[in-house]
Structure formats: structure tokens, C-alpha cells
Amino acid sequence: MTGRTLTAEHALAWTGRFTEAVRRGGEELTELDRRAGDGDFGTNMRFALRRVADLLDGGAPDSAAGVFTALSEGxxxxxxxxxxxxxxxFREFAKGSAGGEVTTAVLARAAAAAVATVQRLGGAEVGHKTMVDAMAPAVEALRAEADRDAEVAEALSRAAAAAREGAESTRHLVAVRGRASYVGEHARGVVDPGALTVALFFEAAPEPDA
Known part of the structure; x- marks a missing residue:
């Protein structure tokens, strides 16, 4: 992924690397959730990505939007x-990337709509120890990269770094939203598994040699 658009092929490869990252990290995700929730997070994530793989095996999408749609449905x-x-x-990524070239600017707008939807549905803000703590910094990084007309791979690399930093910031927070909020101080010192999953998603985006 070295050009100015995200193709279907790139999006499929991105999804494959994300799936492998969750597979490898599934036990860690489950353990984090066990310490701060009910312990089923890693299992649920792997189940979702198996569903995504089944959907993609039924016919490879011809656009990045199609790949994001499969992720959403899974x-x-x-x-x-x-x-x-x-x-x-993921549905907002699909909607935002439909009907044209998927540039850094398109991804930035789609990611902004996506995190706004998650915040509206879940009621979380940055600092609440949820996936939003990784999503929001990734959006800001994508916006900054779009403003300077960066190529997609570089922009997603910056978004990945921001998402990882955001995920790590949850380690020192007491949860306000989600199941971790039920255990209060006991979850301090634990990285939020949803935020970590967001970081894994963005980190899987660039091609290995990009």
C-alpha cells in the first residue's frame, strides 16, 4: 500500500493481517477482559473475524467498501x-469509502463518522477507558495526514501509532463506561481490550514493506 488510494486488494490484505493479529493476541485480549470485565472479549473477537472470513470466502469484494461491509456484518x-x-x-468505514477512490481524506472522514457513531451509541468519551481512547487519536492523526495530503500507507502508520498510544493510556484509567466500570479501581493497570483491538486494526494496515 504505497499509493494514494486504498484498493480492494489492500483492504483484503489489511483484514487478513488484522485477523492474524487478533488470533495471535486472543489470549491476551481475553485475559485483559477477565481482569476488567467478563472474560469473553478475545473469544468474541475471534468469532467475529471467522464470520468475516466466511463472508469474504463467499466472494472477494471488488472495493474497499465491500471489505469494510464484510467486517461490519461479521x-x-x-x-x-x-x-x-x-x-x-466498520459500517461507517464502508459507507464513507463507497462510490469512489479511497484516499487519506476519505479515510479520515470515514473514521471520524465511525468514532462519532460509537460515541453516540456507547456514550463514551476519551478518558473513559474504552475503545474510543484509541479511535479518537487515530482520527486526529488521519485528519492531520489528510491536511498535508499524505499517502494512505503513511497516514495509516501515523494512525496506528496514535491508536497504540491511546490504547496504552487506558492502562492508568478507571473505567467510566463498559463492564470495566463495574470493577472500579481493580481495572486500573489493565489496558482496555477494545482500545487494544483498535490499535491492532490500524497496525495491520500498512504493507510489510511500506
Missing amino acids: FLQTGGTSGPLFGMW
């Missing part, structure tokens, strides 16, 4: 609270 069919929120997040 996560919307997942249990728990986070699965449907991720499903709606």
Missing part, C-alpha cells in the same frame, strides 16, 4: 457489547 453478528459497536464502526 462484527454485528457477534455477542457482547463490543462486537456490535465494532460492527457499527
Whole structure:
């Protein structure tokens, strides 16, 4: 992914790397959720991505929007609270990238709409120890990269770094939203698994040699 647009092929490869990252990190995600929630997060994420793989195996999409649609549908069919929120997040990526070239500016607008939807549905803000703590910095990074007309791979690399920093920031927070809010101080010192999943998603975006 070195050009100015995100193609279907790039989006499929991105999804494949994201799936592998969640597969490898599934036990960590589950353990984080066990310490701050009910312990089913990693299982739910892997189930969602198996559904995504089944959908993509049924016919490779011819656009990035089609790939994001498969991600949305896979996560919307997942249990728990986070699965449907991720499903709606990916739905906004699909809507925002439909009907034209998917540039950095398009991705920035789609990501902004996506996090706004998650915040509207979940009621979370930055600092609440949720996935929003990684989503919002990624959006700001994409906007900054769009403003300077950066190529897609570079912009997504910056978004990945911002998402990772945001995810790590949740380690020192007491949750206000989500199941972690039920355990209060016991979740301090634990990275939010939803925020970590957002970081894994963006980190999977650039091509290995980009």
C-alpha cells in the first residue's frame, strides 16, 4: 500500500493481517477482559473475524467498501457489547469509502463518522477507558495526514501509532463506561481490550514493506 488510494486488494490484505493479529493476541485480549470485565472479549473477537472470513470466502469484494461491509456484518453478528459497536464502526468505514477512490481524506472522514457513531451509541468519551481512547487519536492523526495530503500507507502508520498510544493510556484509567466500570479501581493497570483491538486494526494496515 504505497499509493494514494486504498484498493480492494489492500483492504483484503489489511483484514487478513488484522485477523492474524487478533488470533495471535486472543489470549491476551481475553485475559485483559477477565481482569476488567467478563472474560469473553478475545473469544468474541475471534468469532467475529471467522464470520468475516466466511463472508469474504463467499466472494472477494471488488472495493474497499465491500471489505469494510464484510467486517461490519461479521462484527454485528457477534455477542457482547463490543462486537456490535465494532460492527457499527466498520459500517461507517464502508459507507464513507463507497462510490469512489479511497484516499487519506476519505479515510479520515470515514473514521471520524465511525468514532462519532460509537460515541453516540456507547456514550463514551476519551478518558473513559474504552475503545474510543484509541479511535479518537487515530482520527486526529488521519485528519492531520489528510491536511498535508499524505499517502494512505503513511497516514495509516501515523494512525496506528496514535491508536497504540491511546490504547496504552487506558492502562492508568478507571473505567467510566463498559463492564470495566463495574470493577472500579481493580481495572486500573489493565489496558482496555477494545482500545487494544483498535490499535491492532490500524497496525495491520500498512504493507510489510511500506
